[in-house]
Amino acid sequence: MKIAIIGRGAIGTLYGQLFEKGHQDVVFLVDADRKKRYEANPLICNGKPVDFQYETQTDPVDLLFISTKYSGLPSAIEQAKDSIDAHTIIVSALNGIVSEEELRKAFPKNKVIRTIVQGMDSTYLHNQCTYKVVGELLFGADEKDQMEACQCLEQLYTSCQIPHRWVEDIVKEQWNKLMLNCGINQTCAAYYTTYGGIKVDGPLQDIYMKAMLEVKAVANAQNIPITDADVQHWFDVMEPLSNEGMPSMRQDIIAHRKTELALFSGTVVPIAKKLGIQTPVLEDLARRIRAIEAAF
Numbered sequence: 001m002k003i004a005i006i007g008r009g010a011i012g013t014l015y016g017q018l019f020e021k022g023h024q025d026v027v028f029l030v031d032a033d034r035k036k037r038y039e040a041n042p043l044i045c046n047g048k049p050v051d052f053q054y055e056t057q058t059d060p061v062d063l064l065f066i067s068t069k070y071s072g073l074p075s076a077i078e079q080a081k082d083s084i085d086a087h088t089i090i091v092s093a094l095n096g097i098v099s100e101e102e103l104r105k106a107f108p109k110n111k112v113i114r115t116i117v118q119g120m121d122s123t124y125l126h127n128q129c130t131y132k133v134v135g136e137l138l139f140g141a142d143e144k145d146q147m148e149a150c151q152c153l154e155q156l157y158t159s160c161q162i163p164h165r166w167v168e169d170i171v172k173e174q175w176n177k178l179m180l181n182c183g184i185n186q187t188c189a190a191y192y193t194t195y196g197g198i199k200v201d202g203p204l205q206d207i208y209m210k211a212m213l214e215v216k217a218v219a220n221a222q223n224i225p226i227t228d229a230d231v232q233h234w235f236d237v238m239e240p241l242s243n244e245g246m247p248s249m250r251q252d253i254i255a256h257r258k259t260e261l262a263l264f265s266g267t268v269v270p271i272a273k274k275l276g277i278q279t280p281v282l283e284d285l286a287r288r289i290r291a292i293e294a295a296f
């Protein structure tokens with residue numbers, strides 16, 4: 001399969017390597033400046049140089065895999081235009097639920113398959129990527145005409161030995177992950193804390209919990225069946241994480257990068273308002289994060 005990846009950071013590097021190990025034809029689509037920069041400074045992954053191929057444009061690919069942060073999505077869409085055609089399947093590894101919607105608007109002839117990547121410990125900073133745990137990829141159809149594309153992805157991920165699950169209800173799974181991100185990412189970011197700070201009983205854990213429950217209420221009002229057991233599950237998943245670890249949004253704040261707030265409270269609060277649901281905790285977290293960003 002010919003695969004183009006846009007976004008050579010923690011996630012793009014990890015999946016680029018897995019696709020290449022699975023003998024796929026992988027190219028990273030980049031603008032001219034990045035091409036120059038990437039070719040001059042080899043990427044180091046887990047201590048070894050990685051020789052990816054970088055192009056500004058290529059013949060239409062079978063799969064377009066987008067792994068920029070949300071702030072890079074508009075330029076990734078522009079970048080992709082000349083390297084896809086109607087047969088190209090599009091996958092977005094971005095957190096949240098809106099990147100697929102934006103990609104469907106930009107590329108109405110293509111199958112954009114809802115996807116979640118999770119559980120990896122990949123980090124990327126200054127041309128260095130490290131990971132030990134590859135995590136897993138969840139995907140699924142939210143419309144009937146996506147079955148053929150899902151079958152194609154199932155074969156690809158299996159042949160590349162990429163841990164994956166083709167799930168029945170991908171919309172529910174995406175809201176479930178969104179609930180975690182709205183809670184843990186935003187609380188750690190707004191209150192300058194790590195996983196350790198929200199694992200102990202106290203006001204921060206309360207905020208984390210209340211933010212998740214607000215997302216659950218918004219999901220349930222749209223008949224998306226998130227349960228209390230799903231909320232509890234995230235508490236159990238987060239428990240063994242190291243106290244010093246921190247979610248991506250807190251890392252963005254430390255690095256003075258624009259956060260992905262638009263994917264979290266920025267997505268849920270407007271939906272809640274339309275449904276007449278109160279979301280005071282999500283709104284307060286958003287205010288705090290905007291204030292931190294404004295002071296960069």
Ligand SMILES: NC(=O)C1=CN([C@@H]2O[C@H](COP(=O)(O)OP(=O)(O)OC[C@H]3O[C@@H](n4cnc5c(N)ncnc54)[C@H](OP(=O)(O)O)[C@@H]3O)[C@@H](O)[C@H]2O)C=CC1
Pocket residue numbers: 006007008009010011012029030031034067068069070072073075076079093094095117118119120121122123124248260
């Ligand atoms: N990291 C993780 O463990 C997880 C991440 N996610 C989600 O996955 C997404 C990607 O995250 P992550 O990999 O951590 O992000 P990174 O910041 O590590 O990587 C994003 C990369 O995208 C590149 N980029 C931005 N715009 C363009 C463009 N127009 N053309 C080409 N490249 C571009 C940047 O390149 P440059 O460096 O040259 O500016 C950057 O290296 C996010 O939505 C994140 O929330 C989800 C689950 C886990």
Ligand SMILES: CC(C)(CO)C(=O)C(=O)O
Pocket residue numbers: 095118119180181184185246247248249
């Ligand atoms: C699951 C979690 C919280 C892992 O840190 C994540 O998705 C993120 O950091 O963005």
